[in-house]
Amino acid sequence: MRMADSVRIGIIGSGGIAGAHVKAYKQMPDVEIVAVADVVAGKAADFIERTGLTGAQAFEDHRRLLELDLDGVSVCTPNVAHHRTSVDALEAGKHVLTEKPMAVTLEQALEMARAGKRAGRILTVGFQPRYDPNMKMVKQIVQSGRLGKIYYVETGGGRRRGMPGGTFIRKDLAGAGALADIGCYSLDMALHSLDYPKPLTVSAYASNYFGTSPTYHREADRFDVEDFGVALVRLEGGIALNFKISWAMHMDTLGATMFLGTDAGLKVTPAGSGPSSGVWDGGVGSVTLYHDLLGMHTETAIPVQRHNVQIFYAKVRDFVEAIKEGRPAPIPGEQIVRNQAVIDGILRSAAAEREVTIEIPEI
Ligand SMILES: NC(=O)c1ccc[n+]([C@@H]2O[C@H](COP(=O)([O-])OP(=O)(O)OC[C@H]3O[C@@H](n4cnc5c(N)ncnc54)[C@H](O)[C@@H]3O)[C@@H](O)[C@H]2O)c1
Known part of the structure; x- marks a missing residue:
């Protein structure tokens, strides 16, 4: 009933x-x-x-x-x-x-x-993460016009030791490794902030030195996805997207997300890495900070776990x-098809070891 x-x-x-x-x-x-x-x-x-x-x-x-x-x-x-x-x-x-x-x-x-x-x-x-007030603010700043014409975006996620197992490490079950699991989030943040421009071409590299090594992964023998990837994606509107992702590496971070525009730049530091997100404009080194929107780096910070449950x-x-x-x-699924098309292009380009075109048929 x-x-x-x-x-x-x-x-x-x-x-x-x-x-x-x-x-x-x-x-x-x-x-x-x-x-x-x-x-x-x-x-x-x-x-x-x-x-x-x-x-x-x-x-x-x-x-x-x-x-x-x-x-x-x-x-x-x-x-x-x-x-x-x-x-x-x-x-x-x-x-x-x-x-x-x-x-x-x-x-x-x-x-x-x-x-x-x-x-x-x-x-x-x-x-x-679309419901994270910080992400909403990133989009608002990018869309405000304050940065001028945006010509370059750099984003991604860098886990140092963060490889899952099970269904996540098999290409036939997951599609891709770090790219599909966490890369889709970074791509969504960048592309959504830009109102999902059409991806045109991509030149990519991917590797899996850690996942396939028994020293680093206990299911190394069945690991057939990438644990690291990097790509230069051309987007419509003359924008270059430099995308980097890793599940495992010998480095602390792959750096901040940044949007470079003709009038100002926006930097978003990786979660928990310190209070230096902001808009850089005008004089050398001038910056307006946005990091404390949620109080995430202050004494009264909402614990990350509670924040994740809320979003x-x-x-x-x-x-x-x-x-x-x-x-x-x-x-909308119709929009996220472009996210999947970038992941697809990265995998094709990495396999072919050359730049490939991204074509998205009518829906
Ligand atoms: N949004 C997030 O924060 C977040 C976090 C973790 C995982 N995920 C995503 O959620 C999905 C599931 O991840 P998980 O960690 O829960 O995996 P899981 O393996 O723990 O659970 C998946 C379940 O689906 C079942 N299943 C498989 N095929 C099925 C089918 N055809 N019909 C019905 N059941 C089926 C499996 O038996 C299993 O119980 C993945 O796509 C993953 O990327 C999202």
Whole structure:
């Protein structure tokens, strides 16, 4: 029985991140979690019990879950299954919040976006940093015109010892390594701030010296993705994007994110590395600091863990409200196809050892 005004949700994939989705939904009195599906026998039922989802149904096949009267689903499977489960859900008339990265290949991302368009349903991609006030401020500064014409952006993420295992290190299941897992976030921050210009060409390099070494990874023999990548991406509008990502390296950081414009530059330091984010303009070395927006580097800082929970809640809540209000997708799949196209281009260029063109067919 449908409760009046409630939003009925199903969860597909009941591993680690599904727990964060459920935690967020459970704080919403207007949401009912009706069912959970997981391909591993018994896993959905265990998850329902562990997370106290009394009355929710358990399935092994997501298509059975999609036969229920649901408004939306959270897709929390490994990357490789985002495509099939999202397309099936959209075709069954459900709204979809899929975890990041959008898919494993560009072709899959395109099919997902097309399915959303055909069905007239929300397909939103779960980039929770979009809800971080710091990220909002970065976009606001970039879009304000204060930097003048932006011609160069440098961004990425540099973990020193941060290689996951399991499904994350297999190309057929994850699509890519560090690029797909954490690179998609950095790309989203840069591209979203610039209003997602079309990527045109890319020249990239990728390697996996750490993941394939038993000294650094206990699953070295099955590691077939990259643990480091660097790329120069040409974007429409005459912008060069210098992108760097690593899961493991002998260095503390790959440096700050920066936007260089003809009137000023914006620097964003890596999280936790110190108070020097700001806009540089005018006189030599003059800077206006923005680092303390959230108080993250001050005595009264919100602990990073709590901050992460808050932005995760905000992404899930925005999905629910978009469903209730009949709004378009908050982070549209159609837009994130460009993010997937850059990842696809980086992988092709790195494999071919030369610059490649990025072409994105009509959606
Ligand atoms: N937004 C974030 O902060 C964040 C953090 C971690 C992971 N993720 C993303 O979430 C996704 C899942 O990651 P995880 O760490 O929870 O993985 P996980 O391996 O812990 O869980 C995935 C679950 O999906 C199940 N599954 C696989 N194929 C399925 C299918 N076709 N139908 C139903 N269930 C299926 C698996 O059996 C497993 O239980 C990944 O895409 C990852 O990139 C996002």
